[in-house]
Amino acid sequence: MRYARLCLALAAALFAAATMAAAPPPAAAPAAAPAATAAGSHFVVDPAKSSLQFTFEQAGAASTGRFPRFGVTLDFPGADPAGGRLEVTVEVAALDTGDKDRDDTLKSDDLFAVKKFPEARFSAQQIVKTASGYEAAGKLTIRGVTRDARVPFTFREAAEGGVTAGYMAGKTLVRRLDFGVGQGEWKATDQAGNDVTVSFTLRLTRAAH
Amino acid sequence: MALRNTTRRWGVIAQTFHWVIVALLIVQVTLAEMADDLPLGVRKLSLLARHKSVGITILVLVILRLAWRSANVNPPLPDNLKPYERKAARFTHVALYVLLAAMPLSGWMMSSARGFPVSWFGFFTLPDLVPKNRALYDWLMMTHHTLAWVLFAVIALHVAGALKHHFVHKDDVLKRMLPFTHH
Numbered sequence: 082m083r084y085a086r087l088c089l090a091l092a093a094a095l096f097a098a099a100t101m102a103a104a105p106p107p108a109a110a111p112a113a114a115p116a117a118t119a120a121g122s123h124f125v126v127d128p129a130k131s132s133l134q135f136t137f138e139q140a141g142a143a144s145t146g147r148f149p150r151f152g153v154t155l156d157f158p159g160a161d162p163a164g165g166r167l168e169v170t171v172e173v174a175a176l177d178t179g180d181k182d183r184d185d186t187l188k189s190d191d192l193f194a195v196k197k198f199p200e201a202r203f204s205a206q207q208i209v210k211t212a213s214g215y216e217a218a219g220k221l222t223i224r225g226v227t228r229d230a231r232v233p234f235t236f237r238e239a240a241e242g243g244v245t246a247g248y249m250a251g252k253t254l255v256r257r258l259d260f261g262v263g264q265g266e267w268k269a270t271d272q273a274g275n276d277v278t279v280s281f282t283l284r285l286t287r288a289a290h
Numbered sequence: 291m292a293l294r295n296t297t298r299r300w301g302v303i304a305q306t307f308h309w310v311i312v313a314l315l316i317v318q319v320t321l322a323e324m325a326d327d328l329p330l331g332v333r334k335l336s337l338l339a340r341h342k343s344v345g346i347t348i349l350v351l352v353i354l355r356l357a358w359r360s361a362n363v364n365p366p367l368p369d370n371l372k373p374y375e376r377k378a379a380r381f382t383h384v385a386l387y388v389l390l391a392a393m394p395l396s397g398w399m400m401s402s403a404r405g406f407p408v409s410w411f412g413f414f415t416l417p418d419l420v421p422k423n424r425a426l427y428d429w430l431m432m433t434h435h436t437l438a439w440v441l442f443a444v445i446a447l448h449v450a451g452a453l454k455h456h457f458v459h460k461d462d463v464l465k466r467m468l469p470f471t472h473h
Contacts, residue, residue: 139335139406140335140336140338140339140342140406140409141339141409141411141412141413141415142406142407142408142409142415142416143407143415144405144406144407178405179405179422180404180405180406180424182330183330183405183406185330186330186331266331266332266333267332269332271332271336272332272335272336272339273332273335
């Protein structure tokens with residue numbers, strides 16, 4: 082039938098227009114060569130070139146948000162992070178999922194309760210070498226609840242025009258209900274999943290102690 | 291009753307497409323109305339997740355339906371129709387198919403623009419059709435709502451046409467889309 086095909090063609094045209102409007106994802110990776118390390122290092126995060134993201138399941142689909150404001154310091158005594166310490170503080174109230182309604186909901190008392198608990202913290206006193214990099218073991222505090230947590234990460238140094246930079250990346254799984262992020266109706270996990278993946282890609286620079 | 295269409299009536303498959311889509315449209319309106327006034331919370335997310343899943347189901351059914359339609363004979367309109375009646379019937383049917391596809395597509399794009407991706411009943415997630423963009427979302431939401439009203443209007447025309455065939459022309463145009471009817 083001619084007009085069945087016409088309808089299909091119109092629907093397909095709409096679909097194609099919609100598909101073409103989708104932008105390709107940007108891809109960029111910093112390139113740097115490893116460099117020799119002096120003993121005893123103190124690194125602080127370079128916020129402009131670092132990101133801290135969280136991925137969660139909303140209504141069955143993965144969604145991503147970011148924490149744009151956070152601080153990281155990494156101290157280690159030898160040639161690499163093993164034996165060192167890692168301190169991370171995150172301004173939870175600055176969270177950004179790209180949707181104001183959702184951000185406001187996340188900041189509300191039943192979820193992050195940012196008025197009462199503006200900051201989340203990870204404090205690791207122990208870093209060990211692993212097969213694929215390092216692992217920081219410490220205390221993770223979110224919404225006033227502190228629990229033991231292990232965060233695996235990779236780390237490499239690069240000499241960049243007289244500055245020693247450190248590139249650190251990793252991800253870890255956090256179960257939001259372990260920290261009380263989800264009171265009342267948000268204790269249910271069918272629309273907002275319990276598992277949240279926190280991932281980070283950081284550029285740190287070596288600083289004086 | 292035959293699965294395929296004949297020149298006298300719609301087959302079981304064409305009828306099933308028609309009436310399942312009717313039922314799903316009623317579900318869609320109900321879910322949308324229930325979710326509309328709620329604040330962002332678990333209940334709203336759950337209603338809208340179902341609304342999106344049913345919408346994608348309708349989109350797939352419409353595509354399959356058009357494919358089935360083009361692979362079948364279709365019972366023709368009665369010979370005694372005036373030219374403007376033929377035009378009106380044709381316009382209404384084309385508009386229905388286009389709107390049935392445009393509704394879920396605009397809803398899907400709306401979800402992408404909002405950054406709330408579409409999951410089909412939790413089984414799999416659909417790719418985003420457009421980048422996240424609040425202004426685009428606002429525009430698409432308006433479009434989605436406007437298209438819904440246009441769809442209601444065309445459905446009203448479609449129903450009025452069917453009833454006119456049955457009660458005024460006294461032909462079998464309505465009956466040949468009804469299950470369990472013989473002539």
